Amino acid sequence: MKAIVFSEQGSVEVLRYTEVPKPVLGADEILINVKACAVNYLDLHARRNRPEIEAKLRRGDTPHILGSDIAGTIAEVGAGVDSIAVGDRVVLAPCIPCGACGDCHSGDENLCDTQVLIGFQTNGGYAEYVKAPAVNAIRIPETLSFVNAAAMPIAYLTAWHMLTARARLCPGEDVLILGVGGGVGSAGLQIAKLSGARVFATASSEEKLARAREMGADVTINYKDIDFSEVVLDVTDGRGVDVVLEHVGAATWEQSIASLAKNGRLVSCGVTTGNIGEINIRKLYQKQITIMGSALGTAPELRTLVKLAGQGKLEPIIDRSLPLDRAGEAHLLLENRKNFGKVVLVNA
Ligand SMILES: [Zn+2]
Structure with a gap:
């Protein structure tokens, strides 16, 4: 599959549009065909100098793929997944909490000490496909476009x-x-x-x-x-x-x-x-x-937001959409604060 990757941190020039292997699914995971992925300031910090990314690059043998705000269709489901089906339109809750600690059990999954953010500690949505736990997928109504859905999670x-x-x-x-x-x-x-x-x-x-x-x-x-x-x-x-x-x-x-x-x-x-x-x-x-x-939010809160957006009560502000291979340009728009609203990368 095509993806925007980088193997060392730095300016936008480190971003490369290239061919990488498709993610391999675990039993409880889903593969999303990414239709839209919004760019966040965190992506710029991750690309430049965030130590978590440096550690991931040093540890692994694969380049990093950014992107935490992801919407698309389900392309494959793991053997143990029955909550969602191939073809469903979804947006992803951006965090993967442990699900087992006191904070997670109290409904404060956003405070989980071992949670990871998709596209930060894991590979993200600047790609044709991304994998995630099935529980992260939230179905979106037909009235909500992939671009608008992708603009929602973190902001x-x-x-x-x-x-x-x-x-x-x-x-x-x-x-x-x-x-x-x-x-x-x-x-x-x-x-x-x-x-x-x-x-x-x-x-x-x-x-x-x-x-x-x-x-x-x-x-x-x-x-x-x-x-x-x-x-x-x-x-x-x-x-x-x-x-x-x-x-x-x-x-x-x-x-x-x-x-x-x-x-x-x-x-x-x-x-x-x-x-x-x-x-x-x-x-x-x-x-x-x-x-x-206040620290981000929870998956149930994102469900409420998706519902409100589907009803037209919330409408994400989109500065522009750009094809995935122009991710560097998207980063520069944010870097120079040229945008009003979200810049969203889209796959054809
Ligand atoms: Zn936890």
Whole structure:
């Protein structure tokens, strides 16, 4: 089968479009004929320097295949699989949890210490075929295209888990979404609107903010030249927002906390600008602020998201689709932040 592979980490030039053996199935596994695979920033980090990939390349004798957000049709099923059939249209839950630890048994499979991410610790969907455990396959309705389905898992799961499972956003509340032009930000905006919240959104360009307003953002803030918390406090008559969706980290931490109302919740899923942030503890307790973390999401949550997308209530933002052999170009689009929404690789 054809695949995009790399044997050493580096710039996009390490990506090669070549012929590799088809995966061999275990009894509980399925083979997916990949129709669409979305590109994530994690793919770029994996290609450049993530130590997990370096270890995998050093350990194995095969090159690595990226791609965690995968949709396609079932091409083969293992001997022990009866939950899904050849020809079914599916999207894959991106994580493979152990299924046996305390976290997995508690329904917190996203916290499993030994889980692996498809396309990161295993070979992924930048290929004609990929294998996965049968339990990872979620059937998608005819109304949901492969491209839209592939755009969902990581970005939508992350935003959904943050806003519903963790922050428990309610109708009528105010929520601030940082970086609304990104995958998690644009998913967060749609989920927050679906929840009946008023949405404040930040981005670095007027073009992105205009798109956010088209998607329903109520208040948009260009954070380039101003402290966004001042705008938030101004618009809310000094009250602040009930929930902040944080994925930026050190650069926005203090402004995010300053944007919170009394009883406000800050939920964080990422630190693209640095891991360490300060907090004024006196304000934390006087305003009864809650700060919480959030790590991806679970397969049952992805089922809910697929259902909502099938009903047209969530619609992934697609920047463009590119044929698989142009994966390097897709990486450059993300690297230079030229995209609004997901870049998706497709097989003919
Ligand atoms: Zn586990």
